[in-house]
Amino acid sequence: MLLESNKLYKLLQKRYSRRINLDLNRIQKILKFLGNPELNLKNPINILGSDGKMSVLTSLKFFLEADNINISAFTSPHLYDFRSRIYLKNKFISLRKVLELILKIEKTKHRLTLFELLTCIYILAVKEIKNISYNLIESGLLFKKDSTNLWSAPRAQIITNINFQHQEWINPKTIEEICRQKVGFLSKKTTIYIAPQEPKTLKIIKKILNNNPSKKIYSSNWKINKKKNKIFYADKKHLIPIKTKYINSDGLINNLGLAIKVALDLGVKKQTIIKTIPRIKFEGRVQYIQKGKLVKLISDNEKLLIDGCHSDKSAKNLYIYLKTLKNPIYGIWGMQKNKLPKNFIANFKGVFKKLTVVKIPNEPNSCSVKDLKKIAFNAGFKVSTAPNITRAIKNISNKTKKTIVVFGSLYLVGNLLSKN
16 A cells, blocks of 8 residues: 555656745635635644644644544655545545545646645545544645645644744745744734744744734743653643653654643643653654664664754754763764755764765755765765665664664655665
8 A cells, every 4th residue: 555655646746746836826726616625624723833843743633632532634744655644533544535636626727736736635635524623734835825824713823943944945044034934924813832942033933923913822831841850841730741752852842842732722631641642652753763674674782763854953953862872873864955964964073973875765856975975074974875775774783782873854764664
């Protein structure tokens, strides 16, 4: 089924433009033609920002479902199976339903980008499902003209960490403009949650939202406290212990904290949240691979860690976690050209004993091995190359204790997970 799913997605990539073309007119026209099915979605919740969208959405999904609440979810990008982008109450969308809805959409003769097509498929699919109480929708690029910016009064809009990504799509290329594009076009009839931000960024966000009459809940309303190796979520009414074997970094714990706050406000019981936290996993985000085919490539003394981090902020988050590890660390790095690889890799000085660079498979925007090697060498890393991720792991692996880290792109870790 995974093979069939990947074949269909490759076909869609050929038939629909992958080129980002920020314009709400196309999706608004086709939805109007189809009778505005988006208006049938009960309690839409937008999740937008630069980093942390998936981990916040995943946590909130876990909490709501643990409270016996039916939800749908739309996420982007997928790691290795594009069906995972559309979650409908208790399962991912089927290929048969995807094909059925594509036919319905194509009969309208409206031209869409690939992301707009997937947004439209999600909306039409949710319309057919009964008793969904909340619809969790991750935005794509920025938000002003993103195809998920469709509701005038959503149940909530959640702003995750905003940082200096996607500057190639804005003018002027400043953090102020990024913030304006993301939070300057939020609903005036909702509740807005804002994740922890850098002080400068938070000041900009507050200024932009000053004239927005929606209720605003900043991260100062809750905290993550650490006491003697124990972690707690705390607000004025709740103290919730965070016990987890799977969430491995401060940044991801903060994202969990934001989801806890939203879940509590939506009425999820404190005890339900406490019981649910140990089950939450973030695939491809500071994740140890503990079973599957990939584990056979390494010895018992080695650990394989993956992280799709690709921004300066997420690089710092991974760096802080890696500095807590005692054994030698070897990195396998692949990255897209537009993700500022020089700035990104500079965050890891003094962490890796050696870097192996690879090209991201089937990704036209991937940096070449030659370019990455030059960047890593100039940044002071001991560096080698490999034709693919599997060969890179085999080249590094031996019987000595170490942690092997695959990082730099969600597409890279997605390709690795597909082999597992």
